[in-house]
Amino acid sequence: MGRLLGGIGARVLAVLAMVGRVSIYAGQVLRHLLTPPFYGREFLSALMNIGWLSLPVVGLTAVFTGGALALQIYAGGSRFDAAAVVPQIVAIGMVRELGPVLVGLMIAARVTSSIAAEIATMKVTEQIDALVTLSTHPMKYLTVPRVLAGLVTVPVLVGIGDVIGIFGGYQVAVRSLGFNSATYLQNTIDFLEPLDVISSLVKGAAFGVIATVMGCYFGMNSGRGAQGVGQATKSSVEAASVLILAANFVLTGVFFSA
Amino acid sequence: MIRFDDVHKAFGANQVLRGVTLEVPQGTSMVIIGGSGTGKSVLLKSVLGLVTPDSGAITVGGKPAMAGDRDAFLARFGMLFQGAALFDSLPVWQNVAFRLLRGSLKRPKVEAREIAIEKLRRVGLTPDVADRFPAELSGGMQKRVGLARAIAAEPEIIFFDEPTTGLDPIMAGVINDLIREIVVEMGATAMTITHDMTSVRAIADRIAMLHGGKIRWTGPVTDMDASGDPYLDQFIHGRAEGPIEAVR
Ligand SMILES: Nc1ncnc2c1ncn2[C@@H]1O[C@H](COP(=O)(O)OP(=O)(O)OP(=O)(O)O)[C@@H](O)[C@H]1O
Numbered sequence: 435m436g437r438l439l440g441g442i443g444a445r446v447l448a449v450l451a452m453v454g455r456v457s458i459y460a461g462q463v464l465r466h467l468l469t470p471p472f473y474g475r476e477f478l479s480a481l482m483n484i485g486w487l488s489l490p491v492v493g494l495t496a497v498f499t500g501g502a503l504a505l506q507i508y509a510g511g512s513r514f515d516a517a518a519v520v521p522q523i524v525a526i527g528m529v530r531e532l533g534p535v536l537v538g539l540m541i542a543a544r545v546t547s548s549i550a551a552e553i554a555t556m557k558v559t560e561q562i563d564a565l566v567t568l569s570t571h572p573m574k575y576l577t578v579p580r581v582l583a584g585l586v587t588v589p590v591l592v593g594i595g596d597v598i599g600i601f602g603g604y605q606v607a608v609r610s611l612g613f614n615s616a617t618y619l620q621n622t623i624d625f626l627e628p629l630d631v632i633s634s635l636v637k638g639a640a641f642g643v644i645a646t647v648m649g650c651y652f653g654m655n656s657g658r659g660a661q662g663v664g665q666a667t668k669s670s671v672e673a674a675s676v677l678i679l680a681a682n683f684v685l686t687g688v689f690f691s692a
Numbered sequence: 693m694i695r696f697d698d699v700h701k702a703f704g705a706n707q708v709l710r711g712v713t714l715e716v717p718q719g720t721s722m723v724i725i726g727g728s729g730t731g732k733s734v735l736l737k738s739v740l741g742l743v744t745p746d747s748g749a750i751t752v753g754g755k756p757a758m759a760g761d762r763d764a765f766l767a768r769f770g771m772l773f774q775g776a777a778l779f780d781s782l783p784v785w786q787n788v789a790f791r792l793l794r795g796s797l798k799r800p801k802v803e804a805r806e807i808a809i810e811k812l813r814r815v816g817l818t819p820d821v822a823d824r825f826p827a828e829l830s831g832g833m834q835k836r837v838g839l840a841r842a843i844a845a846e847p848e849i850i851f852f853d854e855p856t857t858g859l860d861p862i863m864a865g866v867i868n869d870l871i872r873e874i875v876v877e878m879g880a881t882a883m884t885i886t887h888d889m890t891s892v893r894a895i896a897d898r899i900a901m902l903h904g905g906k907i908r909w910t911g912p913v914t915d916m917d918a919s920g921d922p923y924l925d926q927f928i929h930g931r932a933e934g935p936i937e938a939v940r
């Protein structure tokens with residue numbers, strides 16, 4: 435019993451210690467973000483990788499989710515006024531929760547893993563050491579451009595995901611459930627509040643930062659060898675996913691519980 | 693001048709450096725020899741702050757290494773890593789010209805590219821290599837690109853970690869001559885790690901042998917054969933029998 439509790443305690447302490455280290459790391463990122471030099475080319479290539487190249491997967495995720503949502507609500511909600519309820523729930527569900535969370539998780543899968551694997555490989559092959567000897571701070575050259583790109587592109591991706599998700603629901607509702615197209619759109623627009631959209635974008639920004647910081651943190655702290663790279667990649671995606679879901683819970687509370 | 697004064701470094705229980713004391717006079721070519729895993733690479737990295745010694749002091753030109761402006765300090769150095777450590781996201785010429793494309797030594801792009809191609813030529817690579825990516829090159833070619841990068845900004849102190857490992861004998865000769873030239877013509881201070889005794893004789897003014905975490909022997913390369921040190925003798929003649937155990 436004592437050993438069991440001790441084990442749990444040690445685990446909790448380890449997690450807390452990691453939270454501390456990640457927070458310190460995030461603080462350093464912020465400091466380097468605000469001091470020159472700034473590597474514009476690295477930033478542009480990060481924008482390309484994180485934003486543009488994520489569009490297909492974000493679009494597909496959103497369109498299927500919006501469609502499934504419409505089907506599900508119609509099936510379960512036929513007792514209500516479906517013409518009003520389906521568009522409302524699709525819009526609210528996509529914009530407030532599913533859009534940001536699913537895009538965030540897709541970014542964790544796609545971007546966090548690739549950042550962690552790339553940086554960890556650079557570490558293992560001494561490329562990080564080489565950067566340092568060439569008077570270039572790895573934090574400024576590798577981390578800052580990626581985190582900044584996450585901060586600006588993920589909200590945009592979430593916005594696009596929201597729209598595509600609503601569009602997916604609309605397609606299903608109009609084409610296979612026989613809804614009236616104009617009424618569906620009107621209901622969607624009437625029901626959505628500015629706060630819904632704002633919360634969606636703020637969540638996107640937070641998730642973008644979480645996903646990129648986790649990738650960089652675990653990459654930079656990778657162990658040695660191929661095993662170290664694998665471990666870093668796995669841990670980064672786990673940590674990013676859990677943190678995104680936790681942050682989503684907190685942000686939902688902040689925006690909607692009052 | 694680079695001075696190591698009783699430098700210790702351990703990784704966990706692995707005591708690697710156990711009191712290294714060594715002096716590398718300015719403008720000389722010092723070659724470090726020693727068994728695999730004795731801490732030669734760690735010794736060079738500790739000067740650049742890539743590895744932090746547990747105790748002891750390292751001074752460069754009388755001032756503690758890494759004190760003061762880090763960028764200005766590092767700008768005086770060039771380093772060839774044992775595994776070349778090229779940036780695989782950048783084409784070869786941008787690797788070579790990395791320092792010349794950003795920071796305090798920044799030049800116009802065209803000029804930086806010209807310098808890169810000139811340095812590639814000096815390590816025996818043709819200009820068409822310039823636009824390829826490191827992953828498309830052989831190990832020996834990568835090593836030479838790493839060498840070109842180390843000398844690109846004409847640093848006053850250059851570290852070469854096994855510059856000729858993986859090269860054919862002719863190319864090894866070219867690189868040995870190049871290192872010698874850099875020391876003689878540019879007056880640079882060089883520290884080279886090598887296992888190749890031909891290289892040692894071609895490059896070195898002085899040699900130092902690292903063994904058991906300490907400098908076992910140091911002196912001019914001309915005294916190497918008559919040192920009377922059984923460890924050094926065993927090492928330079930590559931004998932399996934002797935005071936150094938073959939299984940480490
Ligand atoms: N970052 C590190 N973490 C843990 N151990 C390390 C690290 N760097 C080096 N070591 C250990 O230090 C010892 C010396 O390593 P080093 O790379 O300096 O050897 P070396 O003399 O250069 O050998 P070789 O001739 O094979 O290159 C080795 O036992 C190695 O495992």
Ligand SMILES: [Mg+2]
Binds near residue numbers: 732733774853
């Ligand atoms: Mg080595």
